[in-house]
Amino acid sequence: MAATNDLSKGAQTAEDVLTRFYAAERVYMASPAEKRDFTDLAHTLSPDVHIHQSPDMPYGGEYKGHEGFLKWSEAMATCFDRMEVSDRQVLHNGNEVVVTSTLRIRVRKSGEELVDPLIQWVKVDRDAGTIKEIRPFYWNVRGINEALGRGMYGQ
Template identity: 35%
Template structure:
């Protein structure tokens, strides 16, 4: 995977990379969870370790795995990942760029998904606006470059 950093040090010496380090570990746990088969087959605890208890995920409606669009807390994230894992057989992060400022990070992911039902692959870009609190993801807003291609792959 190709990773590009657009970060540095803030005033006071705190590294802007702190939020990115959390997300990097989260992405690895998320990909492993999906590839292992998701709910009932994978260990959600590996993912939950990087999520704040009050985490909120704001997904755009209209995709096969987004449900109501807003997922709250560990229970909500586990339900989202169960739905996500039912749709996708695998996800591979091909490229990542990130920009950070304190507890906020913007990530551009190039991701390849393979659908469980169809076997189709889609290579797409996802931009995410993420807030981290105390070393855990607190809020995430993903923006899909081509949601139609993502939906059609399913």
């Protein structure tokens, strides 16, 4: 997959779509539960968005639609109060994107910070400016589970 700039009239770049998503996600994750507002984040997502989370993660599973995304993001925000995706390298071919990046997360209960590589395979709808599918690949699943007080497989 090569980096391309083949834009249709009116279409956003894949990177534009992702930048809006990451900004909204960062604000949502940092908010206390009683103040989280899904509105801005929802505007970056297709109504039929599909998230595939590793079964080894504390919030592993398949999440579909805005309701599913909200369920996943609530589970993740319960674990972490800071999440930042930085040093992004976006490789795209139309609406399919691979993002290599650095993930910085802070455990909500302990304040422990983890910084590791993250790769995401993302499908976007550039015309709508939304994300349709996300499949993240975490570098340090064991470290995340240990920081959350879980064994490797949730034990």
